[in-house]
Amino acid sequence: MTGMMQTSTHLRARAEIDLAALRANVRALRARVGDGTALMGVVKSDAYGHGMLPVARAALAAGATWLGTATPHEALALRAAGIRSRVLCWLWTPGDPWREAIEADLDMSVSGMWALRELTAAAREAARPARIQLKADTGLGRNGCQPADWPELVGAALAAQAAGEVRITGLWSHFACADEPGHPSVTAQLDAFHEMVAYAEKEGVQPEVRHIANSPATLTVPESYFDLVRTGIAMYGISPGPEVGTAQDFGLRPVMTLSASVALVKRVPRGHGVSYGHQYLTPRETTLGLVPLGYADGIPRHASGRGPVLVGGVRRRVAGRVAMDQFVVDLGGDTPEPGTTAVLFGPGDRGEPTAEDWAEAADTIAYEIVTRIGSRVPRVYLNEDE
Template sequence: MAALAEAEIDLAAIARNVRTVATAAGTPVMAVVKADGFGHGAAAVARAALGAGARWLGVTSAAEALALRSAGVTAPTLSWLYRPDEDFAALIAAGVDVGVSTPVHLRAVADAARRLGAPAMVQLKADTGLSRNGAAGEDWPELVAWARKYEVEGSIRVRGVWSHLADADVPGSPAVPRQVAAFEEALRIARGAGLDPDLVHLANSAAALSAPRTRFDLCRIGLALYGVDPFGGTGGGAVGLRAAMTLRTTVVNVKRVPAGTGVSYGPDHVTSRPTTLALLPLGYADGLPRATEGRAAVWLAGRRCPVVGRVAMDQCVVDVGDAPVTIGDPVVVFGRRCDSAAPTVTEWARWAGTNPHEILTGIGARVARSYLHGETEKS
C-alpha cells in the first residue's frame, strides 16, 4: 500500500555536498551517517558519500556500525558511544574503529581484543570544552598512558585522536581557538606518551567551512552532508550546499468554511474570513513538530500556505484561502526545488524552536523514503 507521505532523497545532492566541503576544506571528509543518515537512510547515504570521495564514515553506536557492515558497506568507520559492557569483539571483528573516552571503556576494548586474538583499532577522544564525551583534565594523561600500555602489548592500535567543537556554527566564536589550543595540548600529551596516531580530527561541518585551524587530517561532516547550512543562514560560509531531502505529501480532504470556524483542537485557531482548508496526512508522529503551530507553512497551489490550528498526531490543516485546491494535489512540506520557493528544513527548525538535525531525524517510519540517483537539479 502507498504511504501517505514520502521523503525523497537526492543522492546526487549528497555526492555534491561531499565534494563541495572537501574542496572548500582542502581536507578529506568523514561522512557522519548516524541516526540512519539523519533520517535519509544510512546505507544509501554512505554509498553516495563514498562514491564522491568521502574517506570515512561516522556513526554513534555499535548497532549502527554493524548495520552498515551487514549492508555490505566496508569502508573505514568510526563508532563512538557505548556502555562499557558492549560487545566490542563484534566491532573489532567487523573492522570498526572504536572511539574511546575513558580508561574503563579502553580496558573493555583491550580485553575483547585479547579474547579475539586481533588488535582493536582505537581512536581516543579528548574533551576540549564541550563537556560531553571525551577525557579532560587529569583523565586524559591517564587515558593515553593506558592506551600506550595496551598498544605495546599488542591488544590495541591507536589510529586516531579527536575531539568535538561546541559552537563552531557561531561565526567568530572565541571558543573555537580555545578548543583548538586545548586539542593541540592533548595531542602533545598523547605524542609525549609515545602514541603516533595516523588520524587527527576536530572539525565538524561548520568548522570545515570556516575554521582552517580545526581541519587537521579529516573533517567530520554531518549537517552539511545533507545540504543544510550549518550556520543557519547567518553568512558563516556555507556555499554551494544542496538540500538532499524533500518531504512531500498530498491533500486528502478539502472544505470551504465560513469566518468564525474553529480549526483543530482547542480550537487555538479560528478563521477570520471565509476560506478553504486543506487536510494533510502528516502530524507530529511523522516528524512535524507540534510547536510550529501558527508559524509553519507548506508549498501548495504554487505558493506558501500557512499551517493553522494545532498539529495533531497524524494530520494537520492548511489554510489555502481562495486557491482552487482539490483532493490529491501535491504538497511540499520542505525541500528546495528549482520550480518552487518551498520552505526549507532550516525554516521548519526555526518555527519549532529547534535545530535542523531534530527535524530531519524526526521524520518518522510511516514516511516512505525514495531515492533519486541522477544528476541534481540546477537552480
C-alpha cells in the first residue's frame, strides 16, 4: 500500500509499526465486548497510515473476524493479497466496481436507491447474488438512509433478495458523538437504530449482523454492541478523544512510532531567524537541529512552533515554521551528533510525545496525525510473527 516496507536500520525517517501491540489491542478489545460480539478491524486509509496488508493480517490473527474499508478499491486490494475474511466496504459512488466486488465476495453497504439499482444490475451481469448491508442514518447526517426513506429501501432490497439478486447480510449505522460520553445524541441514535432494525426485521430481513458501535462506543457504550463492533482508531492504540479517556485506561498501546535522524546540528547567535517568515528568533546563542520531515510527509504545518519532539532524551518544540521537507528544533545549546534519533511520537512511555500531543499542538485529532503520514516515510514492521 502507500507506505514503503523496509527493514534497513539506516533510514532518514521511519514509522515503526509494532504488530505485537496491534494484536494485543485487538485481543483487549475482543475481551471487552465478550464472546457474543464479533470484531471488525477497520483498515481503511492504509490502516490509518499503518499499512493495510500487514495490519489486516495481524488483526485477523488476533481474533478479528471482519475487516472494514471505506472504498471498494481498498477491499479489492485485500482480496488481491489473498485475504479471504469477510470484508465490508461502505463508501460507494456511481460507476464504482460493483461487479468486481460481487465476484470478490465482498459485503457492500447500500444507503440509497441509486446504489441498489447499480448493484442489482451488476449482480445480474455476474449471475450471482450480491451481499449487501443496509445502512441507516440514525442521526449522523452523513451516509445512510433517512428514516423516512427506510421503508422504500428495505422493500426494494427484499424484492431484490426474492429475485436472487442480493442477500441482505447486515443492518448498520454510525454514531455522531460517541466520543463525547453522555452526549444525548448517543441514546437518540440507539433508539432510532432499534426502531429501524425492528422495522426491517418485521418486514422479513434476517441479518447476520447488526452493528452501530465504532471505537468510542466500543469503549464506553456496551449497550451498542449488538452482533459486531467496528474498531478503528482504538485498534491502533489511540484514544478516540480526551473525554473518552486515555489509551492506557483501556489497556491499549499505540502501534506507530515516528522518528527521524537529525540531519544537521549548528550553533547560531542570539536573534537568528529560523525557517520561513522568521516567526522564531533565537532568544540567545543556541544550537539548532534539523529534522528531515515536513508537511509533505504529513507533519502538520499548523503545529509550527508547537510540535513536540524528543531529541537526546529532552523534549523540544518545533522552532519556526514546518517546511515541506524539514523543520528545526532549538536544542538550547546541546550538541547531539548528526544521526541522533528525533522521536516525534510513540507510545509515550520512554518520554517521547504521543500522537495526541501532536494533535493538541495542531488543533486537530490524533486520527489525522497518524493517517496523514505519507508514503515517503518507510513503514518498518516489528514483531511480525507471534
